[in-house]
Amino acid sequence: MRLSRRTRLGGVALLAAIGLTLSACGGGGGDDDNESSSSTDAVITARTTEPQNPLVPQATNEVGGGNVIDLLYAGLITYKDDGSQELEVAESITSDDNLTWTVKLKDWTFSDGTPVTAKSFVDAWNYGALSTNAQNASYFYYPIKGYEAVQEENPTVKTMEGLKVVDDKTFTIELNQPESDFPLRLGYSAYYPLPESAYADMKAYGEAPVGNGPYKLDAWEHNKELRLVPNGEYDGARKPQNGGVTFVVYTDTDAAYTDVQAGNLDVLDTVPDSALQTFQDDDSVQAITAPGSVLGAFQFPSDLPGFTGEAGALRRKAVSMALNREELTEKLFFGTRTPASDFSAPPMPGWTDEIPGNEVLEFNADEAKKLWAEAEAIEPWGDKKLLIATNTDGAGNKASVDAMSNQIKNTLGIDAEPKYYATFDEFLDDRDNNKTGALFRAGWQPDYPSISNYLGPIYGTGAASNDGNYSNPEFDAALTKAAGATSDEDRYQDFVDAQAILMEDMPGLPMWYTDGTGAAATGVENVKFNWQGVPIYQNITK
């Protein structure tokens, strides 16, 4: 009896194996047919992580949910591949003074057929900003007038006074201060609209959202997959070229890469560390690389012992020049990161690698030693140790601080050592409260494609992400000037001026731009990355 059962099981396994190979062949054959004239109804599979929040734009602030949200919703504007803006739901966004902006909408509907109105936007933003709703993206409304009032612990007003509905298709936005590139922000997911039906039960809505974007959610099997199908109501610039996108949830990018190699997954948006060395020569996948907008950087706390005052300024430059960015990106990341030459990133409009003083970002052992010696004459370093802090739970973090410590040690002859944090929240906590006592890692992923988003939030006096507490009135003034600029050229020049001040002060060390790296299965076509290093899913075909 037992024996026969076992044989039967074996038989089932064997059958299953044959079945699998057959269906694999069948699938492969089908793909081949499609290859010649890639079909518009092929469903693309793409890797994601499980969204960490309900699929509500205002609740979402991480990649796993963000990728899906961006396909489910359409904002006032959208970004073209190169990061420049293009109107989507908005007919026009205009302002005379960079302070009050008037938005007119096109005719547009949600996937359930209800119209997208001015109220859809204004209500959604007010919902997102109100502190008692505790939305993850609440911070993003800070430029709007009345934001502080709705952010109070027990807010007496529920709406931001800067938002006014004029009619069904028109509303106005009043800002706290003039901002010439404000419309650029409006493509970010926090500024997406919500349908009227959402507010009754936001939790249920987050499980089955109704959006106005190129796709709609067909099903969400938690921790397994999210199936997106084209939204028939959508008539915008991002028209789907495929029959849908199925996001498969992976906890480990290594597994996803293997699946791409085996042809089980079409698109992988991040190549794992273990494959960085080989993926570009790997015949079993198509490698995709694109200049990225993520800036890998480190910041000096302004009161870090030995790095204050005149000697400190010299030492910050010395440390920067002691680091061989060329070698770090080549040896650790196999050229998938690009040595930084400024404080922003190449995909940004107005970017230039000719910032005055940016030779301080180039490796120069002699100059580094000289600067360090000059600092020694002013204030001896003593037997201090330079610590470089990072959390260890991100890709490549540990390897890079290890290598940086070694380079500093070898070039400057001082004691340098990594300081590891096992969890991101412990690292963040110490960073927020200025307790790292170390040069700390501070990567930056911009929310919208503008150089100002790299400068103001990090180095502006008292700015929210200025964990190093850098403050220079000249730099602040340069940024204010940029915000009031009337032409793009003026604004870009103001950014150059502002960055020149940073090159002189070196409050932080820009290290590298993280390129977008991806892999696609053979036979998949039109895989390109946008300015954020995210695949442009709606264009992918196979």
Add this chain to the structure above:
Amino acid sequence: MWWYAARRILQTIPVILGSTLLIYALVFLRPGDPIRAIFGDKPVSDSVIEQVRAQYNFDQPFLLQWLLFLKGAITLDFGQSFTGRDVSDLVAEAFPVTIKLALMALVIEAVLGIVAGTIAGLRKGKLFDSTMLVTSLLVIAVPIFVFGFVMQLIFGVKLGWFPPTVGGNTSFYNLLLPAIVLALVSFAYIVRLTRTSVAGNLTADHVRTARAKGLSEGVVVRRHVLRNSLIPTVTFLGADLGALMAGAIVTEGIFNIPGIGNLAFNAIKRGETPTIVSVVTIMVLVYVLTSLIVDLLYAWLDPRIRYA
């Protein structure tokens, strides 16, 4: 025996109380601010943080947090994860996969380990014994990631015998490769334990008696050597089920299996108490139950062991 078993199951209650309290204490002492980290690198106002903190009872002292958890647990409400989902749902999704994978690994390591260990023990010092020793050494020293990766590459990608990853389809067949990888380290333990006991028992008096009675070698080994040699092996296996369930983090990652291991791992990294506590509660149940089963097996393997 039933009374004995019932008493043992009742002992679960203090164990659960103790371990959940310990978890709350540990998370309370855990450095960092899990709530702040929900917002990532981006800034957030204190009022919003306080709001979320209160939502998860993180603003309460840990003793009160623990009591609130117990209060909820009585009504089967285990709280919510930071993703806004009911922890009971998360666990209910991950548990069936995990128990399946762990049991498969347990069977694989038990069967292969006991067979290989017995042969090695019977032929102590011979080629097979040495081969098993080398195998065990490799399994101990080479990271499990490497084994998993190489097997996935060979059997999953190159030969195509198995799907390289599991994902949503957690069928018996799909889980086979990961179960083998998961079983590897424990296999080393079981081979060593079984081999030593078998070798030791070969010379025992009752075995000599059995041989003297003229029983065939096979019967002697099965009935007299093996049965008496299995106590350490069974003990190890009993404790291993829990380890296979909660400790499958690397294997789950390589083969993309949505199981308990990664659920707990990520919850710990995030400081998500409701999830950690729920998983630990389940693990306590598993450990208490397996240790009961092991004790009952002792009595079967060696009738001289009795329980009051």
Add this chain to the structure above:
Amino acid sequence: MPKPTLPGQERYVAPIDETPLAAVDSVQVDEAPASQWKEAWKQLRKNPMFWVSSVLLTILTIIIIAPGLFTNADPRFCELSNSLGPAEAGHPFGFDKQGCDVWARTLYGARASVAVGVLTTLVVALLGGLTGALAGFKGGLSDTFISRVSDIFFAIPLLLAAIVCLSAVNNWFPDRGFWGGVLAVVAALGLFGWPQITRIMRGSVLEVKNYEFVDAARAIGASNQRNLWRHIVPNAISPVIVTSTVSLGIFIVAEATLSFLGLGLPFSVVSWGNDISSAQELVRSGTSLNVMFVPVTALVLTVLSFILLGDSVRDALDPKARKR
């Protein structure tokens, strides 16, 4: 006077001419022949496995004391330009990703890794052995208490406890040096490793305590404590030795998991575990496998020597094996 079963003979009574030990007709004699421990040492010296492991362990000890005898390279001098470089003069096994000398790191890593492995194994074996023996021997309330506490420790995730305890250590003693770092790791691994040995020892004692010779010893008036130490523990310890020798390697690897998260040994301390786990990402590329091969081989040889040592100790303790 009925002849008692001798501890050295166990469960059958051999003809008197086969048992020279018969001369010792009382287990109450404190001297050598009745002591399994002393007899064991005699046997140990005759075992070739023991000598093989001794030679290996001697070499290991020399490396631990003076790693500089075997290399001129500095394991902490790492030049990124050498990253994954091949073998060259003075660097027989090439360089790892950070550009450190693989051979030098393996030699210098022995100290921390063996310290972690051996100390954790000792802590776990002692703690687990004692509690397990107690639980199995006494039974009743002691058993219940010990077993349920071990269940709790089984179920608490090591990672969480390590984050809490080791982060605290990191914060209080940022410059804790070599031994401070090793001891913190040993404490964390030991705290969560003992229940396994407890269970194994308990099961083993439960089995052995019912053997005839134990009853016999009790019958002739051996005290409980004496019975436990003289007769039960030596006969029950074999699975503990086996488990411990395997665990020794596992602990060395487990250190890597902690160090990888930044919780384990300080940066300045070189260890095999750390090097093996950083090398695992090279597996996919299939190149530079020497970076992993060298520390893995060192770990294999170390575990091998301890397993052989454990086996020979076990054989020496087992009176039946002696007769073969």
